Amino acid sequence: MDKNKWITSAVFAGLLAASAGARADSRVFFVAPKDGVTVSNPVHVVFGVDGMTVAPAGTMTEGTGHHHLIIDGGPVPKGTVVPTDETHIHYGNGQTETDVSLPPGDHTLTMQFSDGAHRSYGPEMSQTITVHVK
Ligand SMILES: [Cu+2]
Numbered sequence: 337m338d339k340n341k342w343i344t345s346a347v348f349a350g351l352l353a354a355s356a357g358a359r360a361d362s363r364v365f366f367v368a369p370k371d372g373v374t375v376s377n378p379v380h381v382v383f384g385v386d387g388m389t390v391a392p393a394g395t396m397t398e399g400t401g402h403h404h405l406i407i408d409g410g411p412v413p414k415g416t417v418v419p420t421d422e423t424h425i426h427y428g429n430g431q432t433e434t435d436v437s438l439p440p441g442d443h444t445l446t447m448q449f450s451d452g453a454h455r456s457y458g459p460e461m462s463q464t465i466t467v468h469v470k
Contacts (some may be wrong), residue, residue: 352381358457359399362387364449365383378435381405381468383427383447388461393428396454401461403427404454414458418450419456426454436467 339406367382369375383403392402405413407423418424418463456462 340426345458348363358449358461359387362457362461363463364403364447364461365463366445366447366465368468369465370443372467374468376470377437379438379467380433381445382433384432384448388449390430390432390455391452392430393426393452393454397452401449401451401457402430404448404450405433405434406448407436408443410444410446410464411459411462412448412456412460414451414456416456417454417457418448438467440469442466442468 341350348365360426363386366388367384385403389400390402391397393402402429404427405425406414406418409423412418418426420426424435425434444464444466446462446464448456450456
């Protein structure tokens, strides 16, 4: 009985440690575009964040990070470095808005907040929306 209680406590402590990267009340969200809208190129994207601070890549201060836009992908697992390619765009100067051109049709846009070394804060610091490009 005592042993089980200790294990439960250890697991709980581990969960707390694992979530230390982002505060529980932090989130990111698309200010624009809105989920489900029809847009035309160039698509103006505005990134929002609550509970953390945008800082240029290389800044390793706790509670800071920068935005990434992932086209037709999904969130990057916590602790994994966000790839750099045509569908994973880094805003390492601390930009909070951008214009992108997308092929006509339906696309998902995922924003992912990551630390100064581009390590993802995980799905809880991401948001995915769908847009229809004319
Ligand atoms: Cu990055």
